[in-house]
Amino acid sequence: MNRRALMGAAAAAPAALAMPALAQTLPEVRWRLSSSFPRNLDVLFGTAERIASRVAALTDNRFRIQAFPAGEIVPGLAVVDALQAGTLECGHTASYYYVGKDPSFAFFTALPFGLNARMNTAWMTQGGGNDLAAELFNSYNIHGIPAGDTGAQMGGWFRNEVRSLADLNGLKFRIAGFAGQVFQRLGAVPTQIAAGDIYPALERGTLDAVEFVGPHDDEKLGFVRVARNYYAPGFWEPGARLHFMANKRAWDALPDAYKAAIETACGEANAEMLARYDHLNPQALRRLVAAGAQLRFWPREILQAAWRESHALYEETAGRNERFKRIWTSYKAYRDEEYQWFRVAENSFDNFAFPAAAAR
Numbered sequence: 574m575n576r577r578a579l580m581g582a583a584a585a586a587p588a589a590l591a592m593p594a595l596a597q598t599l600p601e602v603r604w605r606l607s608s609s610f611p612r613n614l615d616v617l618f619g620t621a622e623r624i625a626s627r628v629a630a631l632t633d634n635r636f637r638i639q640a641f642p643a644g645e646i647v648p649g650l651a652v653v654d655a656l657q658a659g660t661l662e663c664g665h666t667a668s669y670y671y672v673g674k675d676p677s678f679a680f681f682t683a684l685p686f687g688l689n690a691r692m693n694t695a696w697m698t699q700g701g702g703n704d705l706a707a708e709l710f711n712s713y714n715i716h717g718i719p720a721g722d723t724g725a726q727m728g729g730w731f732r733n734e735v736r737s738l739a740d741l742n743g744l745k746f747r748i749a750g751f752a753g754q755v756f757q758r759l760g761a762v763p764t765q766i767a768a769g770d771i772y773p774a775l776e777r778g779t780l781d782a783v784e785f786v787g788p789h790d791d792e793k794l795g796f797v798r799v800a801r802n803y804y805a806p807g808f809w810e811p812g813a814r815l816h817f818m819a820n821k822r823a824w825d826a827l828p829d830a831y832k833a834a835i836e837t838a839c840g841e842a843n844a845e846m847l848a849r850y851d852h853l854n855p856q857a858l859r860r861l862v863a864a865g866a867q868l869r870f871w872p873r874e875i876l877q878a879a880w881r882e883s884h885a886l887y888e889e890t891a892g893r894n895e896r897f898k899r900i901w902t903s904y905k906a907y908r909d910e911e912y913q914w915f916r917v918a919e920n921s922f923d924n925f926a927f928p929a930a931a932a933r
Contacts, residue, residue, distance in 0.1 A: 599828050604638045604662035604819075607647040607655065609670065611769040614790050616849050617815075618642050620721045620842050621665040624817060627838035628831075636831045638663065649767030656820045657714045663819040665720060668706075669750030670765070674713070676890050677897045679751040680904055681706045681717070683810040685883040687904070690722040690812030690847055692911040697814075700907045705900050706816075716824040720817040720839040721846035724854075728804030728871060729784030730775070730796040735804065735871070738878055747771055747783040751886070752809030758882040759875070768794070775799050786813070788857035789850060803866040808879060815846070 606625060610617035618640070625638035643649030652664035653671045669682035680687075681702070688696055696702040697719060710717040729748070735741065742760040746753075753763030766774060768790075774780045776799050783800070784807060785791055797803070817839045824832070862868060887905075891898035 599632070599635055599830060602636045602827070602831060604636075604823070605646065606638050606640045606663045606665060607643070607645070607652050607661055608640060608664065609643050609649040609652055609666040609767065611644070611649075612642040613793055614768065615793075616789065616846060616853070617721075617768075617786075620815070620846050621817075623845070624665070624720060624835070624838045624842050627841060628834045631834040631837060632831060636827075636834060640665070643767055643769060649769065650765070653713060653715065653818065656818055659714070659820050659822060661820065662823045663817065665815060665817055667749070667813060667815050668710075668717070669813075672751055675709065675896065676751065676894060677709050677900050680900050681709070681814060681816065682750060683752075683813040684887075684904070685752050685755050685809035686880055687811060688908050688911065689915075690724050690814075692908065692915070693722065693812050693814055694719075694843075695911065696904065696907045701903055702907075705903060709896065709900075710818065711821065714821045716819045716821050717816040718818075718836060718839040719814055720842045721815040722843065723786050723810070723813040723815075724847050724850050725787075726807035726810040726813060727784070727787045727791065728807045729782055730791065730800035731782040731802040731804060732800045733781070734802050734867075734869065735875070737872060738874055741875070745779065745781045747774065747780050748809070749784075750809070754886055755809065755879055755883050758886065759878060772796065772799070787850065787854050788861055789853040792857045792861055797861050797864050797866050801865055801867050802869055803861065804869050804871055806871070808871070808876060809883075817842075 606621055608618050608621045610621075612618050621640040625640045629637050641647075647655045647661060647664070650670050652661070652666040653668075653674070655661035656664055667682040668678040671678045687693075693702070697706070703719075706717055729746070733740070738759060741756065744756075744761040746756055746761045746763050747766055748756055748763050749765050753765060756763050764780070768785060771780075771783050771785060772794050775783050775796065783796060785794060785796075787807075791797070791803075817835065819835075827835075858868075887901055891901050
């Protein structure tokens with residue numbers, strides 16, 4: 574080879590080296606993602622958008638996921654149905670929306686008096702929870718990856734003050750997951766509807782009370798304009814885990830590098846969502862109180878009754894459903910040990926420091 578040819582080859586080498594390896598070897602893939610949440614909920618729907626953006630960045634735009642809000646291609650509470658049928662590649666949703674299919678779905682979002690966000694992460698990653706989730710999801714033709722947590726939620730918006738158990742009798746309450754069955758046992762009339770439909774039902778009087786997530790989202794949904802009594806805590810959601818879910822066949826067909834990109838994006842989203850809520854909720858709560866919200870706390874009578882009914886429901890369900898029984902056995906043992914530990918350090922610190930700061 575002459576000197577000119579050698580120089581030409583040397584000049585071309587950096588361009589060849591700069592070309593991403595993915596672009597040379599992996600296919601272009603396009604997926605659609607349906608969220609269970611409307612576009613205006615920037616943390617919930619925004620998490621799906623951030624996952625899609627991160628996957629594109631990690632794959633040099635060769636794997637692109639387009640995120641759609643609830644209702645555009647799939648109703649908000651029908652994501653699992655679409656994934657199971659294979660009419661959709663992926664979704665971002667809360668598994669407890671699907672307890673009608675199997676009550677075991679509740680464990681992987683939230684249970685009344687269950688694990689908080691940190692405890693849930695520990696159970697999922699260290700205590701076998703992810704394996705139990707995979708067994709359940711796979712039976713519905715789904716591959717699931719944890720992708721966000723709201724942290725402890727609020728207890729909802731009520732037209733009238735709730736002073737005792739008697740005030741729950743006949744109360745028409747929008748509430749999701751297993752918690753609806755607990756409130757039914759307490760005398761309420763629960764219903765589960767998607768986020769975008771909650772405000773109209775409350776405004777029309779179809780509902781007496783609603784719960785969703787917490788101050789940041791509740792402010793955006795406008796509940797304070799209709800119901801002023803804002804209760805805490807959401808004892809049925811001490812943390813609420815969301816999942817990125819994919820149709821199993823579509824997931825299995827992905828190159829390993831693309832699977833790794835999704836897992837990385839979901840891992841980042843899992844941490845970011847909780848941080849965003851912890852940052853945004855205090856600011857939104859101050860605005861809601863200024864707008865007329867009356868911050869109230871559940872009477873102890875209701876908390877004690879809810880604790881009893883929750884655990885009675887779990888035992889009854891375990892007696893009917895073998896899968897639920899196996900997961901409940903793991904979950905309860907892990908929860909009880911975590912509660913003991915958190916009482917020692919976390920709770921003793923919180924009980925002193927939080928009131929002390931408020932009193933200054």
